[in-house]
Amino acid sequence: MHLYxxxxxxxxxxxxxxxxxxxxxxxxxxxSNPNDLVTNVDKAVEQFLFDEIKTTYPNHQIIGEEGHGHDVHDLKGTVWVIDPIDGTLNFVHQSENFAISIGIFKDGKPYAGFVYDVMADTLYHAKAGFGAYKNERLLEPIKDTQLAQSVIGMNPNWLAAKKITPVLAPIVSESRTARAYGSAALEIVYVATGQLAAYITPRLQPWDFAGGMIILHEVGGVATNFMGDPLTITHPDSVVVGNQAVHKTIMKQYMQPHHDFLAPWHTNYRS
Structure with missing residues (x-):
């Protein structure tokens, strides 16, 4: 069977x-804190994926949120980046609005992305260079929007964090509104489907964005960190994803003017 x-x-x-x-x-x-939860289900699903992949592809490397492959630094060959439950708080409190996220990379280059909204039974998926799909429906290229007419995805906890509020609060003020869905992987694919114009967060792990990022790129979306650098799967990073017009506005009007403020903060936060 083909890898995809x-x-x-x-x-x-x-x-x-x-x-x-x-x-x-x-x-x-x-x-790491009382709101950073993990369940036996997270661990069991990751173990299931790990065992199945290793049985079929023993030479593939796996980076998983719940303990597998955190020491992977050599991206040669095929690397799977897995989040067994993205949105564990939603899983625990709502029993919905969570996803299984998988990004597959070959020699460090994107190969395929999968974000599965488990309870909605909706699979977002893409093979690099071949378009992105919602279940079996091909997604259209995302349309540009203006920030003032856009809905932005952002966790409200970051707006209460004084060290980053001066950067983020004006973006929300200038947008139509902000929404928080509690699953980064789902929020990234919501940008890919046009339900959100952008998703912004000061810190995200590779397993949170790896799958969605590949899907987003297939419909013409943009993904960078706050400094405008491409995202990589070797370390956590700040994240700005969006349609091209809104991403450009956010970077030019809100991120670049705060470059001196963000640079040392951003470097320390990625470590």
């Missing part, structure tokens, strides 16, 4: 596996 077809089938199987586990007891733990 195999990965597409695998993410759907993982979703089935996850839904079955939801009827059982869920153990919840905290990680």
């Amino acid at each position: 077809d195999y990965a597409k089938q695998l993410v759907l199987e993982a979703g089935n596996h996850l839904r079955k586990m939801m009827s059982e007891a869920i153990d919840i733990e905290t990680k």
Whole structure:
């Protein structure tokens, strides 16, 4: 079976596996802070994906949120970047609005991206150079919008963080409104479908953006960090994704004027 077809089938199987586990007891733990949750389901889904991939492709490398491959720095060959549940808070509190996210890279270059909205049974997927899909429907190139007529994705917690509020608050003020969905992977694909014009966050791990970024690029979207640099899968980063017009406006009018403020903060935050 072709790698793309195999990965597409695998993410759907993982979703089935996850839904079955939801009827059982869920153990919840905290990680870096009380709002950074992980469950036995996160761990089990990642282990399922890891075992299946390694059985089929033993030479492939895997970077997973819950412990697999965090020491991967050599991107030669095929690398899978996996988030078993992106939006664990939603999973725990809402039992919906979470996704399985997978990005596959070959020699460091994007190969395929998958974001599976598990409870909606909606799979966003793309093979680099061949377009992006929502289930079996080909996505149209995203249309440019003006910031004043745009809905922006942003976690409100960042607006309350004094060290970054001077940069982010004016963007929200100038937009039509802001929304938070609680899953970075879903918010990135919402930009790809035009439901959001942009998604902005000061810090995101590679497994959160790897799959969605590939899908976004296939419809003409732009993804950079706050400094305008391309995102990579080797380290966490700040993230600005959007249609081309809104991304350009955000970078030129809001990020570049704060370059001196962002540079040392951004460098320390990526480490």
